[in-house]
Amino acid sequence: MGEERIAIITGAARGIGLAVAKRLAAKGDRIVGIDLQEDLLKKSMASIGDEKKALAIPADISRPEEVEKVFAKIAAEVGTPEVLVNCAGITGQTGMPAHEVDLEDFDRVYRINLYAAFLLTRAAVKAMLPAGKGRILHVASIAGKEGNAGMLAYSATKAGLIGMVKSAGKDYAETGITINALAPAVIRTDMVAAMPDHQVKYMTDKIPMKRTGELDEAAAMIDFIVSPECSFTTGFTFDLTGGRATY
Numbered sequence: 001m002g003e004e005r006i007a008i009i010t011g012a013a014r015g016i017g018l019a020v021a022k023r024l025a026a027k028g029d030r031i032v033g034i035d036l037q038e039d040l041l042k043k044s045m046a047s048i049g050d051e052k053k054a055l056a057i058p059a060d061i062s063r064p065e066e067v068e069k070v071f072a073k074i075a076a077e078v079g080t081p082e083v084l085v086n087c088a089g090i091t092g093q094t095g096m097p098a099h100e101v102d103l104e105d106f107d108r109v110y111r112i113n114l115y116a117a118f119l120l121t122r123a124a125v126k127a128m129l130p131a132g133k134g135r136i137l138h139v140a141s142i143a144g145k146e147g148n149a150g151m152l153a154y155s156a157t158k159a160g161l162i163g164m165v166k167s168a169g170k171d172y173a174e175t176g177i178t179i180n181a182l183a184p185a186v187i188r189t190d191m192v193a194a195m196p197d198h199q200v201k202y203m204t205d206k207i208p209m210k211r212t213g214e215l216d217e218a219a220a221m222i223d224f225i226v227s228p229e230c231s232f233t234t235g236f237t238f239d240l241t242g243g244r245a246t247y
């Protein structure tokens, strides 16, 4: 087991975020979990360990002042983060053709999936630069590469996230900080359970392996991407689609 790293994980209350938090904690990292759902976040972090092992910081990452506060608290009370895994994200309305997309819904999806990712990247890089090392990973989606029908805001913001990672990865390529994305197809989580059956079927039917991905498969890949061993890849979007992606 290596030296204890501080790993910030957003969307850590459940789903992919919680699975990653558990895996990194088991390998020796100190977890700072961030999520909107305060009670669930606290319960989830407590299931990993005490506050020294897995600290819960409830926050809305789409608000610049909250992101600033979170990073100030981490600097003051925990230390210098080495890892950021951004799993917070929302689908917004689904099954909605482009001309019926609600403006407020589009804005909400944009603020959480893309704007928040920018805020987090900015804050994490500032914290990591003096140490000259860091791993930042944003969970995007195959929808950002291919576009899912009925999910315009989601697909567009995830494509934006992939673009942001390409750019930011190059900005810090010589600093020891890598910035990558992961593009999963369907992983069975609460987010997917909340979607209409026909939308989930549409997405699963496109997977050549003809099955959904498992949380453990997502956590294992993220674990590698944010490990010190994954040191010659930045600005890249890793695939986790059971064969759906061809680039």
Ligand SMILES: NC(=O)c1ccc[n+]([C@@H]2O[C@H](COP(=O)([O-])OP(=O)(O)OC[C@H]3O[C@@H](n4cnc5c(N)ncnc54)[C@H](O)[C@@H]3O)[C@@H](O)[C@H]2O)c1
Pocket (backbone or CB within 6 Å): 010, 011, 012, 013, 014, 015, 016, 017, 034, 035, 036, 037, 059, 060, 061, 062, 086, 087, 088, 089, 090, 091, 112, 139, 140, 141, 142, 183, 184, 185, 186, 187, 188, 189, 190, 191, 192
């Ligand atoms: N599950 C899938 O099939 C799938 C596929 C591709 C991509 N993804 C992406 O993976 C990520 C995690 O997905 P999941 O399936 O675990 O979802 P999930 O809904 O189970 O978990 C997401 C978490 O993010 C939190 N969150 C949402 N908005 C927030 C905000 N503004 N501030 C702080 N926390 C916030 C939620 O409270 C929730 O706990 C998302 O970005 C999602 O788009 C998921």
